[in-house]
Amino acid sequence: MKRIQHASLALAIGGAISIPWAEARPVSYPGGWTVMQQNNGDFSSIHAHWSPTARDSIGLYSERNWQSDWHFTGVQYNRLVERWNTPNSQANLYLKAGAGQADPFGDDASTEAAGFIGLGADWETRRWFVSYEGRAYDLGFTQDARQSARIGVAPYIGDYGDLHTWLMLEVENQPEAETPTVVTPLVRFFYDVQLLEIGYTPETEELLLNWIVRF
Amino acid sequence: MKLISIAAMAFTISFAAPVTFADQTHQNEASTAAQTMVTAKVNGMVCDFCARAVTKVFGKEEAVQNVHVDLDRGEIHVTLKAGAELSDDRVGELVKKSGYDLVSVERETA
Numbered sequence: 237m238k239r240i241q242h243a244s245l246a247l248a249i250g251g252a253i254s255i256p257w258a259e260a261r262p263v264s265y266p267g268g269w270t271v272m273q274q275n276n277g278d279f280s281s282i283h284a285h286w287s288p289t290a291r292d293s294i295g296l297y298s299e300r301n302w303q304s305d306w307h308f309t310g311v312q313y314n315r316l317v318e319r320w321n322t323p324n325s326q327a328n329l330y331l332k333a334g335a336g337q338a339d340p341f342g343d344d345a346s347t348e349a350a351g352f353i354g355l356g357a358d359w360e361t362r363r364w365f366v367s368y369e370g371r372a373y374d375l376g377f378t379q380d381a382r383q384s385a386r387i388g389v390a391p392y393i394g395d396y397g398d399l400h401t402w403l404m405l406e407v408e409n410q411p412e413a414e415t416p417t418v419v420t421p422l423v424r425f426f427y428d429v430q431l432l433e434i435g436y437t438p439e440t441e442e443l444l445l446n447w448i449v450r451f
Numbered sequence: 452m453k454l455i456s457i458a459a460m461a462f463t464i465s466f467a468a469p470v471t472f473a474d475q476t477h478q479n480e481a482s483t484a485a486q487t488m489v490t491a492k493v494n495g496m497v498c499d500f501c502a503r504a505v506t507k508v509f510g511k512e513e514a515v516q517n518v519h520v521d522l523d524r525g526e527i528h529v530t531l532k533a534g535a536e537l538s539d540d541r542v543g544e545l546v547k548k549s550g551y552d553l554v555s556v557e558r559e560t561a
Contacts, residue, residue, distance in 0.1 A: 261500075261501065264504065265504035265507055265508050265548060265549055265550065266508070266548055267507075267511075268504065268507060290547065290548050290549070290550055319495070319550065320495075321493075321494040321495025321551055321552040322494055322495065323494050323525060323554075324497065325495070325497060326495040326496075326497055326498070326501075360497055360498060361497055362497045362498075362522065394499065395522060395523070396499055396502060396519075396520040396521065396522050397499070398499070400499050400500070426499065426500040428503065429500070429503050431500055450500075450503060
């Protein structure tokens with residue numbers, strides 16, 4: 237129950253703060269496909285989705301959580317709840333939900349029905365970027381939650397078609413992890429339809445490597 | 452032999468000339484057809500990676516020949532195929548599909 241309260245709190249804070257990371261762009265243009273992978277030492281995940289509209293996407297999601305020792309595989313639905321477009325900025329609020337199965341690591345592990353809900357938000361200009369994401373999991377055999385926030389700055393303003401670079405700082409909180417809160421400096425590059433993020437977490441001495449490709 | 456060569460050349464020219472004229476006539480017709488440049492001013496277009504949707508969405512439109520994104524001005528420049536049309540309403544729909552809000556549309560015909 238306490239874990240669920242923590243997860244609820246994480247989501248509530250997420251709604252109050254607003255913004256995302258690599259997975260903060262879970263909806264593409266109508267007919268667009270996206271594949272994204274995240275690896276940061278605490279977990280590795282891959283998400284492939286298709287957007288039937290400019291506000292929805294559906295796809296497959298698989299995550300191996302190395303800190304809490306579980307594996308989830310299922311279907312994920314993403315909804316762009318609201319978007320605020322201004323002449324110099326854009327902000328987004330996303331709702332995410334997944335349903336599938338999960339199993340703890342181990343030879344005698346049993347598979348359980350599982351699901352998660354999440355909230356993502358972001359705000360960015362061509363110079364500044366802020367994001368937040370919170371997730372709560374019910375894995376059948378246990379519950380889990382994590383949240384992360386980012387701030388970023390672009391050292392130069394590139395034109396359309398240039399290689400774009402962002403310097404970012406991510407704070408991630410996973411209450412069940414051995415080191416619950418970690419800070420990760422990272423660099424984001426994107427060019428055309430490819431996005432790549434490389435970072436390093438000093439506390440845990442782990443590498444962050446995320447990428448996204450859109451079709 | 453020389454007669455054969457001259458005959459062959461004459462034969463070739465007699466067929467080649469009309470084709471050349473036909474091509475030239477076709478090109479002249481195409482160049483006289485009006486070609487329109489549409490400039491859509493939009494809100495929210497601050498990210499290159501996300502603005503890729505603009506190229507994809509507008510690029511699928513039959514009337515569109517070329518798409519250019521200007522992040523500095525927040526503008527989408529669309530060159531239409533000669534003689535093709537793209538209404539303001541349709542431009543608005545495509546901008547919305549790309550994830551942005553349309554502010555204004557301007558047209559320039561060359």
